[in-house]
Amino acid sequence: MITTIQKQQITEALNEFIKLHNISANEIVKRSGVNESYISSIRNGETTVGKSEIKDKWYLMISEFIGLSLKKEYWGLKETPQLYRMFSTLEDAKENGLTNIIIGETGSGKSYISDLFIKANPVDTFKIVVGSLDTIGDLLDKIIDALKIATPKTKSKKIGEIARRLKQLKLEGQNPHLIFDECEYMKQPALCSMKELYDALIKICGITLIGTSQLTDNIDKLRKKNRSGIPQFYRRIKFGIRELPTIDRSFSMFLDQIEDKALIRFLKQNCDNYGELHDVLVPAMKEADRTGQPLTEDFVRTILGMPKLLSA
Known part of the structure; x- marks a missing residue:
């Protein structure tokens, strides 16, 4: 149950978030999944739309999107060496449209830090978590879902549509950035798709792959076996690999x-x-x-x- 005071906190935080990031209400609707009428009413400090009470879940979805915690925090931000190195790499990729691979130990805070970066750059930064069973089609669908664009049928058309959407964001004055987490699960076709995205988006959209040393080990094995597309992909990212300090x-x-x-x-x-x-x-x-x-x-x-x- 959300209290009246908490609803006021969400309203104030939402308006501050919009002002800070210069983000449109329409973009918040797309990214948060909250109906436009609810966004408008909550921004105005209203708790109803017409005669209907706005349910708590909509407030919770907004607070999650803007990064407002309504509960006591037991795990505060710690400025670890991993945080400094990773933030620097992510910022460089975002500002200059670079492709990087970030390698860090399991449990070093990679996912936590990437989430912090997205909260600081909510308008044009998109995170995709790679699953152990993901095919190339699954991965492309996750990108399309994150970008909120229509779904073409073929893989090549999907990559083309993704590239067009990100180029459009760049033309609108934004610095789009795709962040892929848990990339140690990426298989050969997925890695090859990263090469295609790199070629289509160089200096337009930052691409960051985050994973453990299993990722670079897998790339090395595939490269030594001369697997299709991998030597070309490795050539593009060879000098973009960044290792985080040890824990x-x-x-x-x-x-x-x-x-x-x-x-x-x-x-x-x-x-x-x-x-x-x-x-x-x-x-x-x-x-x-x-x-x-x-x-x-x-x-x-x-x-x-x-x-x-x-x-x-």
């Missing part, structure tokens, strides 16, 4: 607010990356708030179902 496994940025030294030792011993640290700490912090219990090693072990070993 600081002391987690010094994340543990400075924890008082229990035993818990700090436990987290360092059991968490291999920032993602695992998040998965342990956030549920424990929420439960500690709910129950009023202190955040200690014993408490976290109880939440995780990991009883403390008895000393001999």
Whole structure:
């Protein structure tokens, strides 16, 4: 249930978002999936459209789109070396229409950072998450869905329509940018389609592929086997590969607010990356708030179902 105060917060945040990013209401409708009449009424501080009450889900969809959290945040932004390197690479690709590959360890914050970048550039930046079972057709459909364009029938026509839409955005004074996440799942046909997009969009649209070292390992294997299209693709991205710094496994940025030294030792011993640290700490912090219990090693072990070993 969204309170009246929260609805006011969403209204203020929405209007500020539109002013900050100079984004049209029509673009918000397309990107958020919220009906235009709801957007208009909420912007004016109204809670109804005609005689109908605007349902909470529309407020929630708007707050998600503009990046407004209505709940207490347990995992704040940390200015890690990975964040600085990745933001720099993404900004360079966006501003100059470059194609880059960002390689980082599992759990180093790649997806989290890319989402932050999209929130900072909501008008002309589009993120596509690659699935392990995605075919080239699936991947092109995801791009088309993100761009909100009509779906041609053939793969070549789909790529052509994607290129035309992004060129149109460039002509309108924007800096379009396609971000592909979890690209270690990309198969040979998908990688070849990236070559076609590169050729069609060089200096027009930034293209960033994000993945683990499995991505570059896979490209190397396909290149050495001289698989169709891969040597050509590699030539285009060879000097655009950027590796993120290794994870600081002391987690010094994340543990400075924890008082229990035993818990700090436990987290360092059991968490291999920032993602695992998040998965342990956030549920424990929420439960500690709910129950009023202190955040200690014993408490976290109880939440995780990991009883403390008895000393001999």
